[in-house]
Amino acid sequence: MQKRLLQWYEKNGRHELPWRNITDIYPVYLSEIMLQQTQVNRVRDEYYPQFLAKFPTLKSLADAQESEVLAAWSGLGYYSRARNLHKTAKLCKNELPKSYEELLKLPGIGSYTASAICVFGYHQNLPVLDTNIKRVIKRLFALIDPSEKELTRQAAKVLNNKEPRAHNLALMDLGSLVCLPKNPKCQECPLVSECQGREEPELYTQTQKRRYKAMDLFYGVCISDGKIALIESDGNMYKGMLTLPKIDPIEDAYITSFKHAYTKYRLTVKLYRCEEAPQEAVWIAPYALHNAPLSSLIKKAIANLPSNYL
Ligand code: SF4
Known part of the structure; x- marks a missing residue:
């Protein structure tokens, strides 16, 4: 069975994925973190090459400012991934630990990522x-609703000890x-x-029906001297990111609205003209927006402004 699996992989596997053809551990680690909540194509074509061009080594990532890391992560979502990546780089500097247990102690590395680094990297x-x-x-x-422990036990039973890396990649591609x-x-x-x-x-596939939650969000858009007012996000999830200020809707200052999907939320985002910016606002010129740490939602809001608005 192991032999047949590897033969299938040799012929049909996704060998073109850039993080599969390297021996360096850092890109393997980076790809695993990016792939946690983002589709393979987006990571492969956009974010992985851009991030790696900006931070080519673990040390270059460790030496960067958190705002630079968040800016490079802009649009990928789940920004705690970027903050943890940065913290881990600072803790390890040149090399990630080789042991599963040591990897688990690092910020943002859970059991899946630790095992992926051990197998695909080491x-x-x-x-x-x-x-x-x-x-x-x-x-x-034929396991219905097995525990993680049971799944690990069964997966270990069929593991190809001579070629664990190719074996796991083959199973991954077979599933995909x-x-x-x-x-x-x-x-x-x-x-x-x-x-x-x-x-x-x-029968063995858990298909949980997702319940979506509709929500309205209202943002103020304040422009002065061709610059837009942004404030620092609050809350842990978007810490270090910039956002538009939230406001109560003002009917005669309505600019536009758009729909946005985010995890379980289905958002209707409405933008309103604002005469006064919050005191703590930072003013960003259009040319500097691509380097600012902005979520996809805020990028979309700015892109939805009528042309020549900013
Ligand atoms: S259920 Fe999945 S593993 Fe089983 S035969 Fe079909 S494709 Fe292969």
Whole structure:
């Protein structure tokens, strides 16, 4: 089964992903953090190359200001990932630890990321359990709602100890390309003869229906001398980022509105003209906006302003 899996991977795997063809640990770590909540294509085509061009080594990241790191992360969301990446770089400077237990002690590194670094970076013998691999393992062993411990135990049972890196990557790609959440392509699967869940694969896939929450947000847009007023975000999630000031809606100062989806929220964002900016506002010129630490929502709000408004 291991041999068939590797043969399938050799022929069909996503070998073109840039973080798969390197021996340096830092890009592996960076890609894993970026991929936690962002689609592969966006990471591969946009954020990963840009971030790496700006901070090519762990040390260059450690030496940067947090605002620079957040600016490079702008648009990726879940900004605690960027803050933790920066903290970890400062703690480790030149090299990440090699042990799973030591990695777990670092900010923002949980069990999945620690095992991914150990396996994809340091070629250690461990099972890696991302969403795709979990789905394959659940179906392969017909496990309904297993605990993490049980999944790890079963994944370890089929682990290829001679080629743990290729084995885990192969399972990951199998989950992503063949063992799909809905309508898996079992006829193309190299594990079909061993798979205990192939008769009813969807029985082993947790499909939790997401409940969305509608919410309205009102922002004030204050322009002076061709610059826009932004303030520092409050709360932990967006700490260090800049935002438009929230205001109560003013009917005759309405500019525009747009829809924005963010995790479980479905937002209607309305923008209003503001004559006075908050005292603590910083004034940013349009040419400097691409270097400012802004969330996708705030970038979208600025992009939605009528042309020549700013
Ligand atoms: S046989 Fe089907 S259900 Fe089983 S691992 Fe392969 S694709 Fe998934």
